[in-house]
Amino acid sequence: DTEVTQTPKHLVMGMTNKKSLKCEQHMGHRAMYWYKQKAKKPPELMFVYSYEKLSINESVPSRFSPECPNSSLLNLHLHALQPEDSALYLCASSQYGDATEAFFGQGTRLTVV
Amino acid sequence: QKEVEQDPGPLSVPEGAIVSLNCTYSNSAFQYFMWYRQYSRKGPELLMYTYSSGNKEDGRFTAQVDKSSKYISLFIRDSQPSDSATYLCAMSAYTGNQFYFGTGTSLTVIP
Numbered sequence: 001d002t003e004v005t006q007t008p009k010h011l012v013m014g015m016t017n018k019k020s021l022k023c024e025q026h027m028g029h030r031a032m033y034w035y036k037q038k039a040k041k042p043p044e045l046m047f048v049y050s051y052e053k054l055s056i057n058e059s060v061p062s063r064f065s066p067e068c069p070n071s072s073l074l075n076l077h078l079h080a081l082q083p084e085d086s087a088l089y090l091c092a093s094s095q096y097g098d099a100t101e102a103f104f105g106q107g108t109r110l111t112v113v
Numbered sequence: 114q115k116e117v118e119q120d121p122g123p124l125s126v127p128e129g130a131i132v133s134l135n136c137t138y139s140n141s142a143f144q145y146f147m148w149y150r151q152y153s154r155k156g157p158e159l160l161m162y163t164y165s166s167g168n169k170e171d172g173r174f175t176a177q178v179d180k181s182s183k184y185i186s187l188f189i190r191d192s193q194p195s196d197s198a199t200y201l202c203a204m205s206a207y208t209g210n211q212f213y214f215g216t217g218t219s220l221t222v223i224p
Contacts, residue, residue: 043157
């Protein structure tokens with residue numbers, strides 16, 4: 001099983017809303033990632049959790065807040081987003097923190113109105 | 114200079130052709146090399162994973178890594194319309210948690 005599950009698949013939110021994206025994997029991977037992808041662009045790294053500790057934060061605005069409740073779950077809390085934050089948000093996981101092969105979820109397509 | 118360079122295409126080939134996709138990189142510390150296929154509005158799907166130099170074959174797909182030239186390739190034999198997608202290369206160093214992506218190559222296989 002190489003599945004990374006993301007919910008919801010689609011999300012439309014207003015600029016004053018608070019919402020959360022969820023990601024789950026049961027492969028025993030200890031590194032989990034959030035990426036943002038705009039149309040026709042490669043994924044851009046946002047956050048990395050390694051052994052449930054935040055190890056990389058790519059200077060992402062504070063309106064994005066990651067959380068790793070346990071080794072299988074990863075959340076991304078959203079608050080006061082801007083229309084330019086509309087994108088495909090991808091979660092990925094890899095076995096260890098040394099960046100071996102990473103598996104991606106299908107993404108959450110976020111639209112901010 | 115970007116860490117990873119990839120020709121964005123678009124690339125259009127007839128069904129049954131052999132497709133060659135390539136990436137170059139500048140960081141000699143990169144040890145892990147991956148190819149992803151991404152259909153429109155979907156997440157990237159891991160196709161091939163290679164450690165260090167050499168070749169790896171999986172069905173119609175062959176990945177090659179030439180570390181001396183800092184060059185990686187993905188070959189698709191007997192290409193099918195279902196192979197039409199964007200192909201992303203990605204790589205990482207032995208330590209650290211970051212993957213570095215190419216910009217992706219858009220491939221269309223014409224029936």
